[in-house]
Amino acid sequence: MDTSGFVISTDSPINKLECWEAFQGLTDREKYYSHYLSRAGWDGGLICLLQTSPESAPIFLLLKEVFSRQSVKSLREATRESVRESEFQAFLYYASAFFTNLGNYRSFGDTKFIPGLDQVKFRLILTSSAFGQNDPDLLNGLWTACAEGVYSLVPRVRQLGFGEEGISTYYSGNCTREDAELVQKFMQQKGLSPYNTRLFKVVSQTGHVEYNLRLASAAVSNDPVDPCDNVAHLLGSPHTHEGTTITISRGDYAPLMQRMCDNLEKAKGYASSDLECSMLDNYIRSFTTGSIEDHKAGSRDWIKNKGPTVETYIGFIESYRDPYGVRGEYECFVALVNKAMSAKFATLVESSEPLVAKLPWPRAFEKDRFLRPDFTSLDVLTYASSGIPSGINIPNYDDIRQNEGFKNVSLGNVISSAGQDKRVTFLLPEDQDLYIRLKGPSFDVQVALHELLGHGTGKLFQEKQDGRFNFDVDNVVNPLSGTKVTSWYKPGETWDTKFSSLASAYEECRAECVGLYLCMSQEVLRIFGHEGIEASDIVYVNWLNMVRAGVMGLEFYSPETRKWGQAHMHARYVILRVLLENGRGVVKVERTVGPDGDDIVVRLNKNKIEVDGKSAIEDFLRKLQVFKSTGDELQGRTMFSHYSEVDQDWLSLRKIVLARKLPRRMIVQPLTSIKDEGVTLEEFETTPSGIIQFFCQCYPGYDHALEALWRKDSQFW
Secondary structure, eight states: OOOGGGBOOTTOOEEEOOOHHHHHTSOHHHHHHHHHHHHHHHHHHTHHHHHHOTTHHHHHHHHHHHHHSSOHHHHHHHHTTTSOHHHHHHHHHHHHHHHHHTSSBOTTTOBBOBOSSOHHHHHHHHHHSHHHHHOHHHHHHHHHHHHHHHHOOOGGGGBBOSGGGOBOTTBOTTOOHHHHHHHHHHHHHHTOOSTTEEEEEEEOTTOOEEEEEEEEOSOOOSSOSSTTOSSGGGSSSOEEETTEEEEEEEEETHHHHHHHHHHHHHHHTTOSSHHHHHHHHHHHHHHHHOOHHHHHHHHHHHHHSOSOSEEEEEEEEEOTTSTTSOSOEEEEEEEEEEHHHHHHHHHHHHTHHHHHHTSSSOGGGSOSSOOOOEEEEEEEEEEESSOOOSEEEEOOOHHHHHHTOOEEEEEHHHHHHHTTOOOOOSBOHHHHHHHHHHHHHHHHHHHHHIIIIITTOOOOOBBOTTSOBSSOTTTOBOTTTSSBOOOOBOTTOOHHHHHGGGHHHHHHHHHHHHHHHHTTOHHHHHHTTOOHHHHHHHHHHHHHHHHHHHHHGGGGEETTTTEEOOHHHHHHHHHHHHHHHHSTTSEEEEEEEETTEEEEEEEEOGGGIIIIIHHHHHHHHHHHHHHHHTTOHHHHHHHHHHHHOOOHHHHHHHHHHHHTOOOOOEEEOOEEEEETTEEEEEOOOSSHHHHHHHHHHHSOSOOHHHHHHHHHHGGGO
16 A cells, blocks of 8 residues: 555645734733633643544653653754664654644544654654653553554544544544434434534443433533533433433543633633623633533623734634534634734725625525624634634534624734745646735635635524524525425524534535635725736636645545545535536646646636636525525535546546645744743744644643543543
8 A cells, every 4th residue: 555645744844823023012911811811722722632533642642752851852862873864854744743733633634644754663763762761661651552543544544534434533433423413313402512522332232322422521520510500400310312322421621621711710810801701701611511502602702802902712613523514623722913904804894795795695595684793814823723724704603603793813824824835736837926926815815705705694594493484484485496495494403413524515615605706806806905907816816726726625535435524625626626517618627747747737717717707606606505595405415416526537637636745834833931021922943843842842741631531531442
């Protein structure tokens, strides 16, 4: 088997998250606030290890001890006679990739990665280290626990997924999609959100199935934490459901959740308003009891807190990595407002209603009123999760998004960090310079439209518990069929639970299409300072970036399982296929032969974008919204699956994509700390050593609590 696609390349670029200037502009109070929020974030970040793979926690403990006990330079000296420089660099790059992904699966694509040196040399570095020399029993115990997991590439562990198709620690190893569906129905009946849960299955000798549904919380007892504890009544006593037994318990990740609460409590002392204090109180209550309703209350405070200097959000948020698509990965960001770019976003928000009216679906399929969000450009100080996005539209709770509002954030220094990449594949020579020059500015426009008017628009037709509807059920007409709407979301159903594993890619596709559709608006382009020829070039590069990404998305398709990985890249491939099928020649994908072998060229006809390209996206976008609004999962899945197909011709192109794949960049973040002079910010060099140093300083000491959590559950995989 060719393992090269799973190896972390030593050519992987490492970029810096620039935040120094924004941090220096904070008051002392704001610096302390951001520090304690960041500490809460990184304490919770360890949860990602437990959500990724059975071996991620021991790998983390092992690597951190190796590098905490001596410098990289000292470790190199200890191994110089027995390990080649290329092997040592492979070790460093593996450790860097592991730390930045908070696990041994790529956050972008959900595929496993392994070291680029053999297991014998990997172990030799470990045993030659100060950790191996001074504490061999602990090192050997950790290595024994994770060695197979570090290197194994048996089919099941090559990607995240269910059963024999992948590994997931959101579920015990014996759980299937059918188990997830059964328990999801039970949760809907109980009004319980899956976002902060994991599911464990035990089958007795008689064949009886018992499920343990765990809530993430600092509290471990079934007894009420206080009179307002709104989950205690569900705990302890077994529930019977469809011939199985389901027990709900709390205390998943308990010691880590408690650390989060402790630091959020400290942050409260430096909050700038009563609203921020209320927000943190609700988060603390949620993380203490396991109540998603309390997290919703904190989210309501958050969307009301307009334009804070220090912005933050924390919890179990995005469901991309759950193979069933409903359980949230932990994440926390702490970021500082970029006032200049935020002013442009504020202007875009003010112009939103006319732009929403241009979207290609009937008024009845749009929210009753556009809930103008707070939309800011932020410089990220801390992003504690498996990956860092370019923009966010949250909260993800349908009832809040539909009726109360949301926030958009564009992570400006993440976008500019991506702009440090200079190598480009699959474009014509005449497109290269323009693409490199305008990719960043065009992406600013796309991210803004994607988040604000993509994720921020569209109505879900819902039936309420009392039998009333949030739309005119007798008169609303489906524009695709010309007949009355006949399907909607029943009580307890949400977008995520209804469309499950399809939800993430489908919604990202819808938001990307909104960006493509509206980026041609001269008003939008003027807001971002683009007029005349440059405005036309911005549109061209934005579309070019999308269709190129569609080709590159083939990397994230698995021919073995016939499944897609990364949601955004899946979405971009679908958009490419739509344009190829319906765009009347707006784009062509050609196989070529260059001086260094087989290649691909993406040709985008600039003159066809505003008519043929727009028409294809308009028709597709209308269908995406209608199927989403009406909860028509069957038609939505059928259409999306058609454009998701990868036939033999595309598989042959996929081989070229893999052969020419450029290593994905890693990002080194800054770190706050409290010293005599107050809160300081330390930046690290853009090397593997810099990433390693960051994580060793971020997590000082050996984490016995993390070890205990990992060992307690290791029996389930």
